[in-house]
Amino acid sequence: MPDSSARDRGVLTNADRAYLRGDRTYGSVQAERNARARIRQRTLDALLDFETLVEGLEDRDLDLVFASSLADRDGTEAFDALVSTVAFLYRGVDRTDLDFETVLREGVNLAEAADDRAATVSLDVTNHDLDVDHLTGKLEAGESLSLTEIAYLYESTEVARDELATYFDDDAGELDDGRVQSKVTDY
Incomplete structure (x- = not known):
């Protein structure tokens, strides 16, 4: 922050x-x-x-x-x-x-x-619990994660940061203790 x-x-x-x-x-x-x-x-x-x-x-x-x-x-x-x-x-x-x-x-x-327009707006929210096994499974399957899901994994003690880094960095570098969002802006 x-x-x-x-x-x-x-x-x-x-x-x-x-x-x-x-x-x-x-x-x-x-x-x-x-x-x-x-x-x-x-x-x-x-x-x-x-x-x-x-x-x-x-x-x-x-x-x-x-x-x-x-x-x-x-x-x-x-x-x-x-x-x-x-x-x-x-x-x-x-x-x-x-x-x-x-x-x-x-x-x-x-x-x-304000611009003399109207809009059609729809929102679809589907909730699911954050779970390390489910999220790492999504990563292993090549699926993308939201920033919140990535941050959850990053803060979890169940997955090592260097292991998490392998999903986001071709060089398998380590994620530092900085902001997760700055590391994964393309997800």
Whole structure:
């Protein structure tokens, strides 16, 4: 994960980031509760602000955020930021009485309406448990894995990193302790 302590405050302060990463502890249970309550409130406030951003942020500002600033970041940092945003929303919507596919469809159509278009959106989610034997079997059969599946294998103690590297590197080099996504961007 890139060093986020150099970034300005977004939804999270630098202290919040350090706490959520496990790099900071609080001196009392009450201080920790207060910090978590502040994080929850700012997260809710940020979610509610997105309607204002969609309605009021001009295209040139969107271009500056996404096409310029985000695109100038390291490829994995930009990719991970966007994937994590979708993952956060997916997990959050799952905790409501709303259907993620409906939210996704309406969100895409709200965005397309800005260009006088509509879209047909469908989402097919098939769940399966992450299992080392199943995933290594897929690799042995020449099937590709998602980044999440690769990261699961990478973090597993059941498969050695040099063994895992043989599936992704013709030279059978070792995977270092760096970010898995940067090693397997073509999967």
